Amino acid sequence: MKNYQMLIDGEWVNSSNNETFPTVNPFNQKMWATIPQASDEDVQLAVKAAKRAFENVWSKMNGLKRASLMFKLADLIDKNATYLSKLETTDNGKVIRETKTQMHFAARNYRFFAGYADKLNGEVIPLDNDELLDYTLREPLGVAVLITSWNSPVSLLANKLAPALASGNTVVIKPSEHTSATTLEIGKLVQEAGFPDGVVNIVTGDGKVGDTLTKIKEVNKISFTGGVKTGVIISRNASENLIPVTMELGGKSPNIIFEDADLEAAIIGAVAGIYAAGGQTCIAGSRLLVHQSIYEEAIEKITDKAKGIILGNPLDKATEMGPVANEQQFKHILSMIKKGKEEKAELVCGGERVINEQLRSGFFISPTVFANVHNDMSIAREEIFGPVLSVIPFADEEEALTIANDSEYGLAAGIWSKDVKRIHRFAKKLQSGVVWANTYRVTAAQAPFGGMKRSGHGRERGYHALLDYTQVKNVMVNLSNDIRDPFSIQV
Numbered sequence: 001m002k003n004y005q006m007l008i009d010g011e012w013v014n015s016s017n018n019e020t021f022p023t024v025n026p027f028n029q030k031m032w033a034t035i036p037q038a039s040d041e042d043v044q045l046a047v048k049a050a051k052r053a054f055e056n057v058w059s060k061m062n063g064l065k066r067a068s069l070m071f072k073l074a075d076l077i078d079k080n081a082t083y084l085s086k087l088e089t090t091d092n093g094k095v096i097r098e099t100k101t102q103m104h105f106a107a108r109n110y111r112f113f114a115g116y117a118d119k120l121n122g123e124v125i126p127l128d129n130d131e132l133l134d135y136t137l138r139e140p141l142g143v144a145v146l147i148t149s150w151n152s153p154v155s156l157l158a159n160k161l162a163p164a165l166a167s168g169n170t171v172v173i174k175p176s177e178h179t180s181a182t183t184l185e186i187g188k189l190v191q192e193a194g195f196p197d198g199v200v201n202i203v204t205g206d207g208k209v210g211d212t213l214t215k216i217k218e219v220n221k222i223s224f225t226g227g228v229k230t231g232v233i234i235s236r237n238a239s240e241n242l243i244p245v246t247m248e249l250g251g252k253s254p255n256i257i258f259e260d261a262d263l264e265a266a267i268i269g270a271v272a273g274i275y276a277a278g279g280q281t282c283i284a285g286s287r288l289l290v291h292q293s294i295y296e297e298a299i300e301k302i303t304d305k306a307k308g309i310i311l312g313n314p315l316d317k318a319t320e321m322g323p324v325a326n327e328q329q330f331k332h333i334l335s336m337i338k339k340g341k342e343e344k345a346e347l348v349c350g351g352e353r354v355i356n357e358q359l360r361s362g363f364f365i366s367p368t369v370f371a372n373v374h375n376d377m378s379i380a381r382e383e384i385f386g387p388v389l390s391v392i393p394f395a396d397e398e399e400a401l402t403i404a405n406d407s408e409y410g411l412a413a414g415i416w417s418k419d420v421k422r423i424h425r426f427a428k429k430l431q432s433g434v435v436w437a438n439t440y441r442v443t444a445a446q447a448p449f450g451g452m453k454r455s456g457h458g459r460e461r462g463y464h465a466l467l468d469y470t471q472v473k474n475v476m477v478n479l480s481n482d483i484r485d486p487f488s489i490q491v
């Protein structure tokens, strides 16, 4: 049994009221660590430490030094990737082959943004009046609060922490109460890399901790990954202090197979879209739109694949799908499957808890396919965040577009077609922050990621993420000796 502590101002501490909560392995339901439940006082201390570190150290340190610390952190994450991935898999049930990749991808993200730390230049702007010199400075915001969900703690954190640090902000992190361990381990690596005290602080606990954190006046930025309901509450808190927020929320992403697609490849893409990570990913391609001429064939093929998926211990390299990460989520998925049946979608396979000898202690749900789904049904509208695919037929491109965009979400979308003109035409019309063509669930440090509509706003990864953690200052310098008219604005 591990007893974790929180990181505040360079010190590892218990909660000031000594409260803790258990963290459970979703594969066997065994408690394996305790995590502190931060008090309001702890949260205040963490923000104060971040503010001090921002004013006294981090905002004064040059980009090259910040970058070198970030490169060290990236090296340490790579070095500890096996350990970290085993821990993350133990904590959230995600298969080891994915968590291991995610650790190296997190390291890649720190390196990508470290490369920007000494290149955050402003610009010289030519004005109408050439006796005025105009230039901009790109400056950090101050204390950034980073709140993450349970499905990919280290990877989601890298999306936020790397651009925040590179651009000179200090942070207070709050990971999900379901999976806090690996974030705290990253805290240890931050220290080993040699970051000054207070630059990175980590407080743990439930939503109440997040709520306190997002109401504090000294906070200058909030970046949140999680559900829409929480996103709305946090946005409200942020508006009281008029601070900017980045919102990475849910999705109900359409993965669209046209009649001219390479069907074999498209079906693999559909599997990657909904059964990878057991569908517990914001970009899950949970609505599979299929042209009516290939609909039956596609249903047959995806069902075959779904039935063949290897469920098992997520620490085992052969396992393709692990358990659902926690009981709350497990109950939600089953309730959505029930709704699908009640609304008369056709359950083709799966749809139940797996209770064989090896898996009965975990929250396993068999890969599920619903056919003849109408886009008005709950299973096509609400985020399930589980291995449940809704297959929806369409007659032509226009109908496919209407169905795809008829969602309150707009995070990701996939297009499968051999017609290059159709791909570009369609990509332009999709209301989605991320569009893949002839692939799905592929990511890159350089490519901006984020949602439209109720999937959120702001971008992570890529150069665009830096814009969310910096503000622009404009400086105008008079080069002339003319005496101005003080009662008229000068242009």
Ligand code: NAD
Pocket: 147, 148, 149, 150, 151, 156, 174, 175, 176, 177, 205, 206, 207, 208, 209, 210, 211, 212, 214, 225, 226, 227, 228, 229, 230, 231, 233, 234, 247, 248, 249, 250, 251, 281, 282, 383, 385, 411, 451, 455, 456
């Ligand atoms: P959640 O909203 O319940 O919790 C997310 C985080 O917010 C947790 O750390 C939680 O403790 C904290 N929190 C809860 N209430 C709070 C409050 N009132 N104030 C401040 N913080 C609070 O979400 P979840 O169940 O952890 O994650 C699942 C959701 O996350 C899904 O909707 C999924 O789509 C979304 N998600 C989005 C992305 C993305 O990049 N767009 C990535 C992963 C997950």
